[in-house]
Amino acid sequence: MARRQETNTPVARQLSVQAVIDAFLERGSITRARLAEITGLSKQTMSEVVRDLVAEGWLRESGQETGSVGRRAVIYEFQESACYVLGVDLGGVTLRVAVAALNGNVIVEDVEETDRRGGIYVIDQISTLVGRMFARSGVNRRSVRMGVIAVSGIHQQSTGAILAASNISGVADIDFAGILSERLQLPLFIENAVDMATRGERWRGGARNVDNFVFIGHGAGIGMGAVIDGKLVKGRRGAIGEIAFLPIGANPFDPRNFAVGTLEAEVGAAAMVRKFEGYGGATGASVRDIFAALDEGSVAADMVVEETARLVALAVASIAAILDPELLIMGGQIGVHPAMIERVRRFLPRCSPIVMRIESATLGPRAQLIGALGAGIELTCGQLFGTPLAPYPLRPRP
Incomplete structure (x- = not known):
């Protein structure tokens, strides 16, 4: 397959190629007549671009349009193997x-x-x-x-x-x-x-058609991704979303929390296990064991999940005050659990007047x-x- 030589392509021609490729990647199979309607290109320009893309191996003929009288239009599709x-x-x-x-x-x-x-x-x-x-x-x-x-x-x-x-x-x-x-x-x-x-949930998951949302991944640690006005934001050093370092849950001036972050030190998987044992739960339990114990009515597990959800709700309230998202998606081994989501939903109105939807990640792992x-x-x-x-x-x- 020929590599595109974009540096030698005139600007107008390049824009035409972009429009055609965009249409095929979005819509799949298209006739040239329909392609002209979608892109707004003249039939001559569109035909030339399609011809070149077929020759280069990006497009291929996939059949003919059925159900029409007279000459049937050729259907083109994107060549996946390109x-x-x-x-x-x-x-x-x-x-x-x-x-x-x-x-x-x-x-x-x-x-x-x-x-x-x-x-x-x-x-x-x-x-x-x-x-x-x-x-x-x-x-x-x-x-x-x-x-x-x-x-x-x-x-x-x-x-x-x-x-x-x-x-x-x-x-x-x-x-x-x-x-x-x-x-x-x-x-x-x-x-x-x-x-x-965050990108995955925006593209193929629960945040499709949502231009302002945050994703919180809560498992061994805790972190956040944010899409604002349809764009994934990162910041100068890519550190937007490092909510593990929010000064919530413990003493933020304690240098022992500098390695993992003050919030993460209190809500991460290791913290939940430590607290579960401290409240009388089984030694050596995992997060999965804690949620299983919660289903069985364990008081220690209930205390751990309740306290963790309360701190996460405080973090969410802080995020909401700054970013004002429409939707919060909770993912990760801890964040995706229905008991955690239910309790964060319950705690959030008690610490913030800002309303947002809270949903579970749909793409899972x-x-x-x-x-x-x-x-x-x-x-x-x-x-x-x-x-x-x-x-x-x-x-x-x-």
């Missing part, structure tokens, strides 16, 4: 990997437990898993344009290391991005996991992976066609 993106969700417990076409269709997906040894072992694991997926699906490695990795940490551009990834060891000590990029022979972008979950694929599609379309084509990571299909 270009793919790789998405990776690297969690401390689970590794999820997928390959998708530019129209968003997932071609192949796999999941396995993350190698607990971390570091270079995780790089080996990702490289091996991706290779197996390519072989199983028949995806041509050369057609994969780039990859996006969602990880709970901060990518240090100067060294390639991933900092503050407390759930994966060894990734702060090596050029993680550089080594993995060389192994996969792909340019890679490292993105924050909660930001990617796949939210970060779907968001990573969406980000890869946006970046790839920007490189190939001169536009990020924002509908794909941030706007649902019609």
Whole structure:
């Protein structure tokens, strides 16, 4: 397949290509007559662009329109095999990997437990898993344009290391991005996991058609992603959403809370387990055990969930006062639990007059992976066609 030479394309022609590709990625199969209506291009310009895109391997004929009298119009569709993106969700417990076409269709997906040894072992694991997926699906490695990795940490551009990834060891000590990029022979972008979950919910989840919302991922830690006026906001250093450091729940001047954050130190999974044991619950319990005990009427579990939800509600009230979102989506192992959502809903009106909907994440544990694929599609379309084509990571299909 020919690579687009966007730097040599006149501006008007490039805009025409963008409009045509955008229409196909949004709507699927289209006749040239319908395409002219959608894009507003002249039939001559539109026909020339379609002809070139067919020759380059981006579009193909998929049949003819039925039910009409006279000459039947040819139907064209986007050629999925023309270009793919790789998405990776690297969690401390689970590794999820997928390959998708530019129209968003997932071609192949796999999941396995993350190698607990971390570091270079995780790089080996990702490289091996991706290779197996390519072989199983028949995806041509050369057609994969780039990859996006969602990880709970901060990518240090100067060294390639991933900092503050407390759930994966060894990734702060090596050029993680550089080594993995060389192994996969792909340019890679490292993105924050909660930001990617936010993208995923906006694109294919419960926040479709919502231009102002926040996503809170609450599990081992707690973090937030925010879409304001239809755009994912990050801030100067990408630190928007680091609500783990809100001065809520404990003494914010205690340096012992600087590593994980004052709020996270009181509402994260480790904090819930610590409190459960302190209130008389079983030693060595997990968060899952705490919620199971709650269902069985455990007083200790009820106290832990109640206190955690109260602190989360205070954090939500702070977020609402600053961002005024229409919707809050709660995700993560803790945040998605119905008991936690119900109690946050109950506590919020007691500490804030600002009204918002609170809903559970609909994509579950796949939210970060779907968001990573969406980000890869946006970046790839920007490189190939001169536009990020924002509908794909941030706007649902019609």
